[in-house]
Amino acid sequence: MTKQILVVNDDGITAPGILALISIASKFGEVTVVAPDKPQSGMGHAISVNSTIRINPVKIEGVKQAFACSGTPVDCVKMAVNILFKGKKPDLIVSGINHGANHSINVIYSGTMSAAMEGAIENIPSIGFSLLDYSIDADFSASKIYAEKIIKHALQHGIPAYTCLNVNIPKMENEYIKGIKVCRQAMANWEEEFDERIDPTGKPYYWLTGKFVNYDKGEDTDVWALENNFVSVVPVQPDVTSHKSINELKKIENV
Amino acid sequence: MTKQILVVNDDGITAPGILALISIASKFGEVTVVAPDKPQSGMGHAISVNSTIRINPVKIEGVKQAFACSGTPVDCVKMAVNILFKGKKPDLIVSGINHGANHSINVIYSGTMSAAMEGAIENIPSIGFSLLDYSIDADFSASKIYAEKIIKHALQHGIPAYTCLNVNIPKMENEYIKGIKVCRQAMANWEEEFDERIDPTGKPYYWLTGKFVNYDKGEDTDVWALENNFVSVVPVQPDVTSHKSINELKKIENV
Numbered sequence: 186m187t188k189q190i191l192v193v194n195d196d197g198i199t200a201p202g203i204l205a206l207i208s209i210a211s212k213f214g215e216v217t218v219v220a221p222d223k224p225q226s227g228m229g230h231a232i233s234v235n236s237t238i239r240i241n242p243v244k245i246e247g248v249k250q251a252f253a254c255s256g257t258p259v260d261c262v263k264m265a266v267n268i269l270f271k272g273k274k275p276d277l278i279v280s281g282i283n284h285g286a287n288h289s290i291n292v293i294y295s296g297t298m299s300a301a302m303e304g305a306i307e308n309i310p311s312i313g314f315s316l317l318d319y320s321i322d323a324d325f326s327a328s329k330i331y332a333e334k335i336i337k338h339a340l341q342h343g344i345p346a347y348t349c350l351n352v353n354i355p356k357m358e359n360e361y362i363k364g365i366k367v368c369r370q371a372m373a374n375w376e377e378e379f380d381e382r383i384d385p386t387g388k389p390y391y392w393l394t395g396k397f398v399n400y401d402k403g404e405d406t407d408v409w410a411l412e413n414n415f416v417s418v419v420p421v422q423p424d425v426t427s428h429k430s431i432n433e434l435k436k437i438e439n440v
Numbered sequence: 441m442t443k444q445i446l447v448v449n450d451d452g453i454t455a456p457g458i459l460a461l462i463s464i465a466s467k468f469g470e471v472t473v474v475a476p477d478k479p480q481s482g483m484g485h486a487i488s489v490n491s492t493i494r495i496n497p498v499k500i501e502g503v504k505q506a507f508a509c510s511g512t513p514v515d516c517v518k519m520a521v522n523i524l525f526k527g528k529k530p531d532l533i534v535s536g537i538n539h540g541a542n543h544s545i546n547v548i549y550s551g552t553m554s555a556a557m558e559g560a561i562e563n564i565p566s567i568g569f570s571l572l573d574y575s576i577d578a579d580f581s582a583s584k585i586y587a588e589k590i591i592k593h594a595l596q597h598g599i600p601a602y603t604c605l606n607v608n609i610p611k612m613e614n615e616y617i618k619g620i621k622v623c624r625q626a627m628a629n630w631e632e633e634f635d636e637r638i639d640p641t642g643k644p645y646y647w648l649t650g651k652f653v654n655y656d657k658g659e660d661t662d663v664w665a666l667e668n669n670f671v672s673v674v675p676v677q678p679d680v681t682s683h684k685s686i687n688e689l690k691k692i693e694n695v
Contacts, residue, residue: 224490226489226490227486227487227489227490228484228486229483229484229485229486229487229514230484230485230486230548230549230554231482231483231484231485231486231512231549232482232484232648233482233648234481234482234648235479235481235482237637237645237646237647238634238645238646238647238648239643239644239645239646240646257486259484259549260648263632263634263648264634264646266632267633267634268634268636268646290561290678292680293485293557293561293678293680294485294486294487294514299484299485302548302680306545306548306629307629334695335692335695337695338691338692338695342691342692345682345684345685345688345689347627348682348685350689364693365692365693365695366693367686367689367690367692367693368686369679369681369683369686370679370680370681372602372679374561374562377518377521377522378522379493379518379519379522379523388494389494390492390493390494391492391493391494391495391519391523392492392493393487393488393489393493393515393518418689418692419681420681420682420685420686420689421680421681421682422680422681422682422685423545423548423680424624424625424627425547425548425557425625425676425677425678425680426624426625426674426675426676427600427603427675427676427677428624430600430603430675430677431622431623431624431675433600434600434605434622434673434675435622436593436597437590437593437620437622437673438619438620438621438622440592440593440620
């Protein structure tokens with residue numbers, strides 16, 4: 186039977202990255218696209234609880250059905266699964282290809298990865314793809330080769346239950362990429378540097394900026410893999426319990 | 441030296457829950473409040489990357505400094521740490537008290553818990569508190585008793601590094617609460633039921649609604665603890681790697 190594949194992203198339905206991903210997903214089945222009608226980078230796992238959501242049909246060549254959604258990336262997945270697929274789950278959700286890195290701690294902030302995480306919560310095989318190039322003119326040719334390999338493998342062999350994949354692709358031509366590494370998320374962070382400006386009435390406002398800092402010297406991390414010209418694949422789960430801390434904390438039961 | 445405590449939430453700076461938390465935090469040190477200027481429930485780990493952020497001073501009795509922030513709960517933490525504390529980390533971040541449950545999968549969607557998670561990413565001891573009562577008239581008296589016990593313990597004994605606590609309090613009077621249980625996050629989900637309506641021009645729009653379903657029968661979960669009249673405490677970490685899946689996925693390196 187024809188596979189049903191949902192394509193989402195966080196850069197919005199007009200981003201070149203989603204067109205690259207649609208072109209690959211279409212090789213494996215019937216594609217439905219539900220993507221934000223505006224850029225939704227950094228939206229994390231936000232959902233619309235205080236506002237309404239709309240979806241409007243758009244035309245994308247070679248695609249069964251495509252919709253621009255007024256909500257967040259996670260809203261897109263929820264709307265697609267419930268309204269378009271009517272609760273009958275798609276065979277695969279692919280998110281991206283994001284314009285920019287989503288390795289290490291970025292997975293927490295990323296709308297691309299939160300859409301994939303929402304798929305994992307629904308136990309739908311889900312993969313988020315990100316290219317380490319923020320440019321609107323980013324070259325997705327190597328990304329498409331690896332997206333095809335990884336989607337093919339996922340459809341043939343499955344993905345562990347209630348898990349999604351976080352795939353990052355280094356910014357280089359395919360001949361320089363050394364292959365794929367399955368990794369853990371590097372322990373890293375952003376050192377924020379707010380850019381303070383003054384508006385025409387004399388009041389301050391701020392832009393969030395920052396510098397990425399990797400504290401993690403492990404050679405089994407996604408940051409290490411990418412710095413060494415590998416495509417990184419991190420299995421990601423919605424359980425954020427720090428299981429190793431449970432015993433240490435037990436003494437709080439006696440306060 | 442006087443402890444520096446940052447109080448945040450996601451229900452907004454006028455919510456009764458944050459006033460309850462401020463009254464407790466004030467017993468332990470000097471309180472700074474940075475909270476959203478409007479409700480930000482369900483914002484997850486969203487940050488403002490495509491828009492500017494403003495903070496405006498407000499007056500709250502007994503508080504050193506308080507600001508209403510135009511951004512998300514995570515923006516509030518980033519702004520406080522970088523602009524107000526100037527990178528010198530507070531001794532403790534407390535988030536809430538949320539009007540409504542943030543147990544199990546809700547931790548992923550919750551602005552309250554994402555603010556605490558942002559503290560964990562910065563390795564600042566951080567605790568999110570939620571009362572299982574959505575009402576604006578919720579009775580926070582038992583919550584305050586447990587918030588005081590848990591804050592006191594956290595300041596005396598610390599919290600595991602790069603970890604925050606997700607504290608949920610059952611909706612009942614203090615005499616019926618049996619104590620505290622340290623738990624793991626229950627595996628649960630929301631079954632969405634979008635409420636479709638028609639606008640005055642004849643076009644559809646949607647409200648996200650849903651029914652909470654707990655699939656997890658374990659007696660070591662937060663849902664079990666709350667159903668059995670305990671306050672639940674789950675240690676939460678920003679590492680979402682599914683470590684147990686890494687080996688299973690290794691074969692994808694050969695595609």
